[in-house]
Amino acid sequence: MISSRTTARRWQIAGVGAVAVALVGVGLGVASADETSAPTVSCPAVAGALGAVPARATAEIERNLALLNTQIAEANKRLVTSAGEGGPNFIQNAILGPLKDKRVATINRMATAIGRSAPKPNLDVNGLATCSLNQNGGGVAAPEPAQVPAADPAEEDAAGAAPTVNCPAVAGALGAVPAQAQAEIERNLALLNTQIAEANKRLASSVGEGGPNFIQNAILGPLKDKRVATINRMATAIGRNAAKPVLDVNGLATCSLNQNGGGVAAPEPTAVPAAGNAGNAGNAGNAGAAPTVNCPAVTGLPVIPAQAAAEVTRNLELLDTQIAEANKRLASTVGEGGPNFIQNAILGPLEDKRFAVLNRIETAIGRAAAKPEGLERFAPCSLNK
Numbered sequence: 001m002i003s004s005r006t007t008a009r010r011w012q013i014a015g016v017g018a019v020a021v022a023l024v025g026v027g028l029g030v031a032s033a034d035e036t037s038a039p040t041v042s043c044p045a046v047a048g049a050l051g052a053v054p055a056r057a058t059a060e061i062e063r064n065l066a067l068l069n070t071q072i073a074e075a076n077k078r079l080v081t082s083a084g085e086g087g088p089n090f091i092q093n094a095i096l097g098p099l100k101d102k103r104v105a106t107i108n109r110m111a112t113a114i115g116r117s118a119p120k121p122n123l124d125v126n127g128l129a130t131c132s133l134n135q136n137g138g139g140v141a142a143p144e145p146a147q148v149p150a151a152d153p154a155e156e157d158a159a160g161a162a163p164t165v166n167c168p169a170v171a172g173a174l175g176a177v178p179a180q181a182q183a184e185i186e187r188n189l190a191l192l193n194t195q196i197a198e199a200n201k202r203l204a205s206s207v208g209e210g211g212p213n214f215i216q217n218a219i220l221g222p223l224k225d226k227r228v229a230t231i232n233r234m235a236t237a238i239g240r241n242a243a244k245p246v247l248d249v250n251g252l253a254t255c256s257l258n259q260n261g262g263g264v265a266a267p268e269p270t271a272v273p274a275a276g277n278a279g280n281a282g283n284a285g286n287a288g289a290a291p292t293v294n295c296p297a298v299t300g301l302p303v304i305p306a307q308a309a310a311e312v313t314r315n316l317e318l319l320d321t322q323i324a325e326a327n328k329r330l331a332s333t334v335g336e337g338g339p340n341f342i343q344n345a346i347l348g349p350l351e352d353k354r355f356a357v358l359n360r361i362e363t364a365i366g367r368a369a370a371k372p373e374g375l376e377r378f379a380p381c382s383l384n385k
Contacts, residue, residue: 038080039091041099043072043131046107046144049124053148054117064110065144068103072143075099075131096131103129116162116207162204163215165223167196167255170231170268173248177272178241188234189268192227196267199223199255220255227253239335240290290331291342293350295323295381298358305368312364315357322357326350326381347381354379 046068053061078095086094107125114121170192177185202219210218231249238245298319304312329346337345358375365372 038076038083040079040134041072041075041096041131042134043068043099043103044128046103046110046128047148049121049128050110050114050148051121052118053114056117057113058148060113061110061148062146064106064113065148066146067106069143071099071102071106072131091133096133099131100129103131112209115209116205120207162200162207164203164258165196165199165220165255166258167192167223167227168252170227170234170252171272173245173252174234174238174272175245176242177238180241181237182272184237185234185272188230188237189272191230193267195223195226195230196255215257220257223255224253227255236335240332241334244335290327290334292330292384293323293326293347293381294384295319295350295354296378298361298375298378300372301361302365302369302372304365307368308364312361315361315364318357319354322350322353323381342383347383350381351379354381 047065050061075095079091082090082094104125107123107128111121111123111125171189174185199219203215206214206218228249231247231252235245235247235249298316301312326346330342333341333345355376358379362372362375
C-alpha cells in the first residue's frame, strides 16, 4: 500500500513538471512571436545618392553614414520596446517623425561636407530622410556602407576650389599722399588687405553653406561696407593736409568673385609715395594748406579806466586765444564735413564767443566810464583760404 501511494505521488509530480515545462515552452514561443511581429523601419539608401566623395570629406561622410545606421537601429529598438503603447499615431509621432528629423540633419551635414571641396550634391533630402514601416518585422534596408568611393583628386581640385574675392586696387587712386598722412594711409591700406584675407578665409570655410544669396549677403556685402569706411578714412586723412581726393568710393569698395579660386588682385602696397614739401609749386602742401580765420581788430576803444584795465586786457587776450583755437580746428578738420561745415562748426561758434567777450569789455568799461556801444560789429570773422 505504501509503495503504491508513493508511486502515485511520483507520477503526479512528474505530470505537474511536464505541464510546467510545456507552459514555459508556450511562453517562450509567445515571446518570440511577439518579438518577430514588431515592425521595423525601412529607410532609403543615402550613400549611393552622394556620388564620388572628395578625399577631404571622406572621414566625415563615413561617420555620418554610420550615424544613419545607428539611428535606424535605435528606432527599431524603440519599436520593439514600445509595442502596444500609445494611440494610432504613436509610431509616426514618437518614432518615424523624430527619425526623419535626425536623418535630415545628418544628410545636410554630408552635403555641406562635400560642398566644401567639390560641387555640393543636389539631394532630395526630404525623400532620403523619410522612412516607412515594415509591419511584422523584416524588410529593413541594407545598412549604409562603411566606406564611400573617393573622387578623383584632379577633378576635385578643379571643381571644388573655394572662390576668392577680387577687389579693385585703392592705393593708386589716392594720388600723392602728404607726409603727415602717410602712416595713417598705410595702416588703412594694410587693413584692406586684412579684410580681403578674412573674406577669403570665410569663403573657404563656408563652401556649400546657405542659399544662392549667401555669399553676397554674408561675405561680399559686409566686405563692401568695411571697405567704404576704410576708403573714406583715407580720403579724410589726405584732406587734412592736401586737397581731399575725389574717389569713386562705391566702385573701389565693391569686390567681385573669382569662382574656383585664383585671380585675386595684387595686395595693396604697404608703402605709398609721399607728396612734395610745402612751398614747391603744385605740391600737396600748397594744395591742402588749412585755411585760417580773419577777424577784425577791435579798434576805437575809449580811454580805459584804471579799474577796468585788467579785465579789458584779459578779454582782449581771450579774443586772440579764440582765434588760435579756431585756426587749430580748421587745420585738424581739413576735408571733413560738407560745404557748410566750416561756417556751422567753426566760424559760427567763434562769432558767438567773440560777441560775448566784446559785451564783457563794454560792460567792464561802463562800470567806471561811459559805456562804449557797438563793439559787437567786431564779432564776425571771415576765412583766409
